Amino acid sequence: MRILAADQVIVIGAGIGGLCCAIDLARSGFAVTVVERAATCGGKMREIVVGGRTIDAGPTVFTLRWVFDALFADAGASLDEFLTLRPLEILARHTWADASALDLFADMERSAAAIDAFAGKAEAAGYRAFQAEAKGVFDSLKSTFLTQQKTGPIGLTGRFGLSGAAGLFRLRPYETLWRALGDHFHDPRLRQLFGRYATYCGSSPFQAPATLMLVAHVEQAGVWRVEGGMARLAQALEALARRLGVSFRLSMPVASVRVQNGRAAGVELADGETIGADAIVVNADPAALTSGALGLGAARRAPRPAQRSLSAVTWGLVASAPGASLSHHNVLFSGDYPAEFDDIFRQARLPASPTIYVCAQDRYEALDPPPGSPERFLVLINAPARGDQASSSPEEIMSCQSEVFGRLRQMGLEIGSETPSVLTTPATFNALFPATGGALYGQATHGWRAAFDRPGARTRLPGLYLAGGGTHPGAGVPMAALSGRLAASCLKADRASMFRWRRGAMLGGMSTP
Numbered sequence: 001m002r003i004l005a006a007d008q009v010i011v012i013g014a015g016i017g018g019l020c021c022a023i024d025l026a027r028s029g030f031a032v033t034v035v036e037r038a039a040t041c042g043g044k045m046r047e048i049v050v051g052g053r054t055i056d057a058g059p060t061v062f063t064l065r066w067v068f069d070a071l072f073a074d075a076g077a078s079l080d081e082f083l084t085l086r087p088l089e090i091l092a093r094h095t096w097a098d099a100s101a102l103d104l105f106a107d108m109e110r111s112a113a114a115i116d117a118f119a120g121k122a123e124a125a126g127y128r129a130f131q132a133e134a135k136g137v138f139d140s141l142k143s144t145f146l147t148q149q150k151t152g153p154i155g156l157t158g159r160f161g162l163s164g165a166a167g168l169f170r171l172r173p174y175e176t177l178w179r180a181l182g183d184h185f186h187d188p189r190l191r192q193l194f195g196r197y198a199t200y201c202g203s204s205p206f207q208a209p210a211t212l213m214l215v216a217h218v219e220q221a222g223v224w225r226v227e228g229g230m231a232r233l234a235q236a237l238e239a240l241a242r243r244l245g246v247s248f249r250l251s252m253p254v255a256s257v258r259v260q261n262g263r264a265a266g267v268e269l270a271d272g273e274t275i276g277a278d279a280i281v282v283n284a285d286p287a288a289l290t291s292g293a294l295g296l297g298a299a300r301r302a303p304r305p306a307q308r309s310l311s312a313v314t315w316g317l318v319a320s321a322p323g324a325s326l327s328h329h330n331v332l333f334s335g336d337y338p339a340e341f342d343d344i345f346r347q348a349r350l351p352a353s354p355t356i357y358v359c360a361q362d363r364y365e366a367l368d369p370p371p372g373s374p375e376r377f378l379v380l381i382n383a384p385a386r387g388d389q390a391s392s393s394p395e396e397i398m399s400c401q402s403e404v405f406g407r408l409r410q411m412g413l414e415i416g417s418e419t420p421s422v423l424t425t426p427a428t429f430n431a432l433f434p435a436t437g438g439a440l441y442g443q444a445t446h447g448w449r450a451a452f453d454r455p456g457a458r459t460r461l462p463g464l465y466l467a468g469g470g471t472h473p474g475a476g477v478p479m480a481a482l483s484g485r486l487a488a489s490c491l492k493a494d495r496a497s498m499f500r501w502r503r504g505a506m507l508g509g510m511s512t513p
């Protein structure tokens with residue numbers, strides 16, 4: 001076994017959480033090796049090639065840029081040095097089967113005016129009240145929960161200080177998001193639009209706590225387009241990590257976490273090589289540990305299994321859309337939202353009539369491509385995370401595809417049998433992200449306890465840490481980044497206290513007569 005020197009850390013996985021953790025550890029003096037099974041960094045932030053063109057096939061909505069500004073600044077760099085980010089004026093375009101359409105804008109008053117024209121003054125007032133509440137929830141949780149190590153309800157009450165339990169109660173953890181939206185909106189389309197934010201955490205608006213309305217504020221606070229595509233962000237993180245001395249082993253799956261004397265002590269790679277380390281950070285989904293996919297020694301101390309979040313079926317397409325009225329981000333709502341989530345979470349099948357998200361990757365407001373020229377699209381519907389079980393049959397997938405393509409044609413996309421198209425199913429996601437069943441956001445945030453039940457950075461196995469969207473504070477690019485930073489600070493604190501304890505024991509030993 002090749003033994004590395006002291007304070008060596010291995011990060012399993014080069015997703016956003018793993019990269020951010022590696023950056024923080026490297027700038028603090030740790031010798032970090034990132035071991036990644038894929039050939040490139042980024043994890044879910046990945047690209048595919050369709051008809052010879054590169055398409056973002058993972059996250060497309062980039063929010064909370066301050067998370068990355070802070071990460072780069074703390075490492076003595078600047079995000080702008082690595083990336084060009086452009087704020088979007090139109091956050092998203094929403095359409096319904098009755099041909100009604102509503103844009104939301106970065107400028108809240110412009111959105112309120114659009115809602116007034118769409119559904120009337122009372123709904124516009126409801127929108128303002130909703131955004132104020134969502135901002136309140138986000139502001140309360142930003143410094144007490146999202147940027148802090150995992151805690152339970154009692155710990156969080158304590159962090160709320162004088163407002164204590166009353167402050168916590170104002171976040172409406174015991175109500176569903178759907179129920180809370182009914183206080184602000186009477187138009188079912190608006191309830192559907194704002195309920196969809198639960199899916200950003202892979203959850204159903206009918207089961208997620210109202211607290212998840214904070215996602216609406218996250219988007220209202222700004223959506224950026226990354227020049228050259230989202231994958232440039234992963235590349236920027238990799239470049240910063242390399243600059244700080246992080247080593248990468250790409251195309252190299254980790255077969256297991258080695259446990260020695262009750263501690264995580266290294267990893268065994270798929271080719272049989274073993275590497276010792278002082279600490280291991282798992283950026284793979286926590287389910288990989290729980291299932292034993294990273295060895296039985298680590299599985300014994302892994303987080304308990306939990307209800308999986310949403311998976312997805314996606315299509316990367318290159319098609320002309322001369323008549324389509326599209327923004328960069330577009331949502332085509334289903335006619336029956338409760339039935340859609342019932343299909344996914346209760347019946348565990350693809351929704352008969354899905355809500356369709358379309359990222360028109362070449363449309364940037366003033367810079368739309370010439371009408372009729374082939375454009376790049378990522379099309380996504382939510383799906384049950386059963387990619388490792390009796391996954392959808394080819395017939396089920398094809399019937400879903402013909403429903404989705406039919407609706408895309410109605411909105412002006414020219415899709416035929418020759419259209420370049422790359423399909424990704426829950427089974428594909430399960431193969432890319434082992435032991436997840438294709439779940440893309442860790443465990444579902446259903447019920448008031450769910451946010452507290454998400455595993456934290458520290459596991460029950462000394463020396464083993466978790467980072468990523470399956471870990472506190474949750475899924476999505478900025479949350480995965482925060483999780484990586486929390487894992488780094490937890491690991492640093494543990495190493496420092498271990499060092500103090502050893503030094504204390506040695507000094508104590510010397511003074512003993």
Ligand SMILES: Cc1cc2nc3c(=O)[nH]c(=O)nc-3n(C[C@H](O)[C@H](O)[C@H](O)COP(=O)(O)OP(=O)(O)OC[C@H]3O[C@@H](n4cnc5c(N)ncnc54)[C@H](O)[C@@H]3O)c2cc1C
Nearest residue numbers: 013015016017037043044059060061254284468469476477
């Ligand atoms: C289609 C799609 C759309 C999305 N849309 C958005 C969006 O618009 N906005 C947003 O903010 N978020 C979005 N998300 C969610 C966001 O992408 C994720 O929450 C985030 O990228 C997860 O990062 P992570 O740190 O958990 O790492 P992951 O991306 O999960 O990466 C984990 C890495 O670990 C590696 N790994 C696993 N097992 C091993 C092993 N045994 N050995 C070595 N390596 C291993 C994997 O190969 C992978 O690279 C989307 C996700 C998907 C898939």
